[in-house]
Amino acid sequence: MKNHLLLFICLFVSATAITQEINSVMGVIVNSSNGEPLENVNIVNLNQVKGTSTNSEGNFQIVAKVNDTLHLSYLGFKSIKVRVTNDWLRFGSSKIELTELALALETVVVNQLKLTGYLEVDIKQVPIINNNYRYSISGLSSGYEAGKSSTITKIIGSIFNPADFLHRMFGKNPNEMRKLKKMKEDDEIRNLLASRFDREMLMALLQVDRIDLDEIVSQCNYTKGFIQTANDLQILDAISECYEEYKVLNRSRR
Known part of the structure; x- marks a missing residue:
């Protein structure tokens, strides 16, 4: 037995x-x-x-x-x-x-410039391209995107205003935001994000929808042009840098 x-x-x-x-x-x-x-x-x-x-x-x-x-x-x-x-x-x-998705092309409207031949008149029809500066963004030269207000100013505003969007996203979702560091350390995930532009993986990992994800980057003082053209890895770096500064300033306030 x-x-x-x-x-x-x-x-x-x-x-x-x-x-x-x-x-x-x-x-x-x-x-x-x-x-x-x-x-x-x-x-x-x-x-x-x-x-x-x-x-x-x-x-x-x-x-x-x-x-x-x-x-x-x-x-x-x-x-x-x-x-x-x-x-x-x-x-x-x-x-x-x-399962395959049914793909459909959206209608594309091309607005042709009507040139007059006069430089002073035609130059006003050309869209203005802003030169933006960014910091610690993969694949881009160093420098945060410059704007009328600095990233620090917007983050300070989020700390002192409890209703601010960044405070709600960063301060009340620490578990999701901690994943940012893990994502940046995983080479496989970085490689995957570098070739993607759909934000789907970021939304799944951070538990936010596309509108909120774009709003986070916007409130961190990145331009609309950057948000529209950046790959998912660049968006990850942008949010991560903003979050790290948020934590530092939040600790200083306390």
């Missing part, structure tokens, strides 16, 4: 140890319409703030634990969120299908 009990305990301990060693999940992502594997699908663990992408055969492996949520996105396909389960961790790879 004792031998059976001892054997049971050993098996239980071994099974527990094996379960604890499983710290990643594997899967294969395919096109739901034809079963073909999808290469370079972006996968991000929203809880661990870790990222990866699928290989040429649609396979991936990512750090994860039970109840973590994976965000899967691919150009031209509907993005989905997948919950990590015990069965997935125990039994290995899982097949995941992505």
Whole structure:
């Protein structure tokens, strides 16, 4: 009887140890319409703030634990969120299908300049391009975008006005904002963001919608032109720098 009990305990301990060693999940992502594997699908663990992408055969492996949520996105396909389960961790790879989106081109209106031949008149029709300066933004020269008011001024306003947008976003969502640091430290996520312009991954990680995300960058004194043309990595850097200054000024106030 004792031998059976001892054997049971050993098996239980071994099974527990094996379960604890499983710290990643594997899967294969395919096109739901034809079963073909999808290469370079972006996968991000929203809880661990870790990222990866699928290989040429649609396979991936990512750090994860039970109840973590994976965000899967691919150009031209509907993005989905997948919950990590015990069965997935125990039994290995899982097949995941992505559905294609119906794409439609929006109407583009081209406004042609009506030139008169007189320089003084025609020069007034040319749109004014502002030279903006930025600081610590990936792929751009050093310098925050310059404007009529400085970034510091706007952040100070957010600290002393409890109703201010930045105070609501930064002060009351610390968990989401802490993910900024993890995102900046993960090379895989940085590489993914550098090639994206849809803000989808940032919205999923920070738990905000597109309007609020653009508003955060705007309130941090970045121009409309920057917001419209920057890639997702540049937007991440912009928000991160603004948040770090917010924390410093907030501590000084306290």
